[in-house]
Amino acid sequence: MSKQKINNLNDNFDIVLENVTVRYQLPDEQVRTFKEYAINFVQGKNKKRSFLALDRINLKIVSGEIFGVIGRNGAGKSTLLKVISRVLIPTKGRVVTRGRVYPMLQVGAGFHHELTGKENVYLNGTLLGHTRSEIEEKYQDIIEFSEIADFINAPVRTYSSGMQARLGFAVAFAWQPEVLILDEVLSVGDVAFQQKCRNRMQEYRKNGTTTVLVSHSPAIIASLCERALWLDKGKIIALGKSDKVTQGYKTKMGV
Amino acid sequence: MENNQKEIYDSSKRGHPAWEELMGLLRYKDLVFQLVRRDMVSRYKRSALGVAWTMLNPLGTMLILTIVFSRVFGRVESYPVFVLTGLIVWNFFSQTTRHCMDSTLWGSGLFKKIYLPRTSFIISSIGTGIVNFLFSLVPLLIIMLFTGTRIQLSAIMLPVILLLLSFFSLGVGLLLSAYSVFFPDIAEMYTIVLMAWMYLSPVIVPEETLAGIMNSLILKINPLHYLIKLFRLVLYEGIFPPMSLLLTATGISFAMFIIGWLVFTKKSDEFAYYV
Numbered sequence: 001m002s003k004q005k006i007n008n009l010n011d012n013f014d015i016v017l018e019n020v021t022v023r024y025q026l027p028d029e030q031v032r033t034f035k036e037y038a039i040n041f042v043q044g045k046n047k048k049r050s051f052l053a054l055d056r057i058n059l060k061i062v063s064g065e066i067f068g069v070i071g072r073n074g075a076g077k078s079t080l081l082k083v084i085s086r087v088l089i090p091t092k093g094r095v096v097t098r099g100r101v102y103p104m105l106q107v108g109a110g111f112h113h114e115l116t117g118k119e120n121v122y123l124n125g126t127l128l129g130h131t132r133s134e135i136e137e138k139y140q141d142i143i144e145f146s147e148i149a150d151f152i153n154a155p156v157r158t159y160s161s162g163m164q165a166r167l168g169f170a171v172a173f174a175w176q177p178e179v180l181i182l183d184e185v186l187s188v189g190d191v192a193f194q195q196k197c198r199n200r201m202q203e204y205r206k207n208g209t210t211t212v213l214v215s216h217s218p219a220i221i222a223s224l225c226e227r228a229l230w231l232d233k234g235k236i237i238a239l240g241k242s243d244k245v246t247q248g249y250k251t252k253m254g255v
Numbered sequence: 256m257e258n259n260q261k262e263i264y265d266s267s268k269r270g271h272p273a274w275e276e277l278m279g280l281l282r283y284k285d286l287v288f289q290l291v292r293r294d295m296v297s298r299y300k301r302s303a304l305g306v307a308w309t310m311l312n313p314l315g316t317m318l319i320l321t322i323v324f325s326r327v328f329g330r331v332e333s334y335p336v337f338v339l340t341g342l343i344v345w346n347f348f349s350q351t352t353r354h355c356m357d358s359t360l361w362g363s364g365l366f367k368k369i370y371l372p373r374t375s376f377i378i379s380s381i382g383t384g385i386v387n388f389l390f391s392l393v394p395l396l397i398i399m400l401f402t403g404t405r406i407q408l409s410a411i412m413l414p415v416i417l418l419l420l421s422f423f424s425l426g427v428g429l430l431l432s433a434y435s436v437f438f439p440d441i442a443e444m445y446t447i448v449l450m451a452w453m454y455l456s457p458v459i460v461p462e463e464t465l466a467g468i469m470n471s472l473i474l475k476i477n478p479l480h481y482l483i484k485l486f487r488l489v490l491y492e493g494i495f496p497p498m499s500l501l502l503t504a505t506g507i508s509f510a511m512f513i514i515g516w517l518v519f520t521k522k523s524d525e526f527a528y529y530v
Contacts, residue, residue, distance in 0.1 A: 024528055034438035086370035088527040089266055099261040103369050110365055114297040123293055126286035127371065178261060 013098075014179055014210040015061035015084055020093035022054040022079050022234075053079040055234040056093070063098075066211040068225035068242050070218060070249055076234040077214045081181050084212065099178025099210070102128070109168075113157035117148065117167055120156050124171045138174040145196070146170035166193060173200050180204065180211045218246035272520040279372035286371070290358070290379030295386060309390040313342050317398070320459055331461055333402040333491075336395070340491045341458035343391050344483045348424050349449050351384035355428030356435045356442050363436050366526045373523040374516075377432055381425050388417060395490070407493030415501075416485050419508040423482060426511030429519040436526055456480055478507045 026049045053076045061067045069077050082088040083095050085103040110127045111120050121142055125135040143149050146166045148159075156164060180201075205211060215221050221228050221242055228242035230249050238245045269275055280287070299305040317339045325334045358376040366373055399406065435441040456479050457465055466474060474480050481504040488496045 033440040034434075034444070035440060037438060082367070082527060083266075086264060087367060089269070089524050094265065094267040096263065096265045098263055101264070101370075109368060112293050112297060114300060115293060119293070119296065123289045126283070126289045127365065127369070129283060129370075130285075132285045132288070 012062055013060045014063045015059070015098075015212070016094075016096045017057050017059040017083070018094045018096075020054055020057045020059075020083055020090045020095060021052070022076075022083060022088060023091045024051045024053055025049075026051050052234050054083065054090070057234075057236060059229065059236075059239070061210060061212065062227075063210055064205070064208050065227060066205060066213060066225045068221035068228035068245075069212065069214045069231060070216070070221050070228060070246060071231035071237075072216075072253075074233075075231040077231055078183065079234075080231065081183055081212065081214060084179075085181050097179060100129070101179040101181060102172075102175075102177030103181040104172055104183065111156050111164060111168070114155055116155055117146075117152040117159070120167065121152075121171055124168065125174075128172065130175065134175075142167075142170045142174050145173065145200075147193075162190065169193075169197055173197065176204050176207055177209055180209050182211065182213045184215050218250050222246040272524060273517055276372055276374055276516075276520040276523070280374055280378065283372050283375050287375050287379045287382060290376060291382040291386065294354075294379065294383040306390060309387050310394045313339060313346060313391050314394045314398075316342055317394075324459060328461060328464065333404050335398050336402055336404045336491050337461070337487070338459055339395050339398055340487045341456075341483055343388065343395060344420060344479070344486045345453060345456065345458045346391070347384050347388050347420060348427075348479060348482075349453070350387070351381050351421075351424045352428045352431060353442070353445065353449075354380040354383065355425075355432050356445070359432040359436060360439065360442075363526060366523075373526065374429070374519065377425065377428050377519075380428060381421050384424065385417065385421060399490075404491065405493060406490070409489040409493055409495045412485075412489045412495065416482070416489065416504075419485070419504050420482050422512040423478065423508040426508070426513070426515035429512075429515030433515075433519040433522040436522075437529060452477075452479070457483055478511065481507060 057080070069080060071077050079088065081103065083090050084097060085101045086097075087103075110124050112123060115123065121139065122132065122135055125138075126132070143152055146163075146169075148163050148167060151159065151163065156167075159167070201211070213221070213224060225242040227240060228245040229236060230238040230245050238248050299308075304311065317335055320338045320342075321335045324338070328334055331337050355377045358380050359373070362371070362373070362376040365371060396406075398404075431441060431445060454460075455465075455469075455473055456477055457474070462474065462480070462484070481500060485496050485500060485504055488494055488500075
């Protein structure tokens with residue numbers, strides 16, 4: 001990552017994908033052990049099948065918008081998010097992002113059950129790339145948001161799944177992200193807590209956060225996003241105003 | 256926030272993976288610290304004896320080995336100190352390299368979701384090993400006191416030896432972890448390799464005895480043998496190591512580290528591709 005001046009990125013875009021292709025290599029059989037691999041190697045059976053998860057995707061996401069991605073299972077939605085959030089380097093093509101990309105961790109990912117809530121706040125915060133002092137600064141805010149102040153010094157293994165979710169979100173939502181990646185994670189916790197997360201999201205959006213939201217639900221995409229992308233088998237089917245894209249998607253799916 | 260002050264990530268302008276990883280690691284240094292802390296806390300929190308285990312463990316092994324072997328190696332002066340110095344180095348190496356694989360496997364779930372410098376888990380395993388190493392020096396000092404082995408000035412070489420040992424273990428840990436993500440059974444095979452490796456190293460058996468029963472070439476090509484020798488020289492024998500030995504060990508350790516780092520950082524880009 002470099003802090004060079006922007007030359008190829010138009011000032012209005014936070015995320016630009018040029019001809020992005022991701023081709024996974026799948027082993028023919030699921031070879032999961034070195035022993036099998038070695039045996040197959042000797043027999044010359046390690047043939048690989050490739051699977052095109054994203055096929056020459058061109059996409060520009062405007063700074064500050066909430067952008068929706070819709071599609072069936074296996075359409076390439078998650079791969080798209082991985083490419084944007086640096087987890088996956090595209091096989092071909094180019095991804096440029098501006099600002100810190102902040103993928104929402106799935107609930108409890110990165111939690112350690114023997115550690116206390118407080119210790120996990122620090123662990124989770126550093127996993128998201130924050131420094132110790134940044135976490136100290138936000139600590140009170142995190143505890144308040146999570147509403148579990150009374151249990152913060154108990155090990156996380158004693159928490160209910162709802163409490164774990166709240167703590168996870170509280171850490172993730174403590175900082176205003178420049179680019180926020182959401183993969184259907186807002187549907188956990190109770191209604192009041194969900195509303196709290198939505199409010200925080202709206203607030204960040206007003207302050208300029210760019211959001212990419214992935215969902216199976218056309219209703220959520222249509223209500224939250226201005227623009228949307230419909231992916232199928234790694235290709236763009238439609239890209240444009242979210243109500244039009246989701247309308248097309250609903251018609252095709254027969255709902 | 257001013258747009259041109261934000262970080263730009265451009266997948267087509269990445270530097271060499273070995274370099275990118277190093278830069279990433281520097282930014283995530285607090286994560287490494289938290290991971291070491293996690294290891295320490297989760298290891299000691301739920302056991303009554305806590306930190307004492309780290310000290311009692313080598314002590315117990317030493318006791319058993321002394322009872323079993325002191326007659327066999329009767330010529331060896333203060334055998335308990337001899338065997339404990341070997342065990343401390345050996346335990347550091349075997350525990351950290353295994354821990355590197357475990358923690359990378361734990362982290363591989365996260366690698367598929369968020370960007371992280373993938374070496375952070377491995378570096379933290381070495382960090383945990385260093386803390387445990389320092390704890391295990393306490394029983395060694397006690398035993399040295401009991402057997403009348405004097406601590407000489409040569410003990411000031413200890414940090415250097417720990418550094419070499421860390422870089423060597425880090426290199427091996429990186430190499431193993433790079434492949435164990437794809438083939439988890441490497442961890443099991445490694446347990447067997449470790450057992451053989453231990454008996455081929457002068458941990459329990461003095462070097463002269465080993466050289467007598469097998470080809471001395473096996474000792475010469477065993478990189479750990481140099482590190483064990485260094486550690487023993489400065490603590491057990493209390494003399495400064497010869498320059499040639501120090502240089503050999505330095506060369507081996509850093510070469511191992513560089514190979515491990517290059518292989519791991521090249522391979523780690525494929526982690527997320529492995530579905």
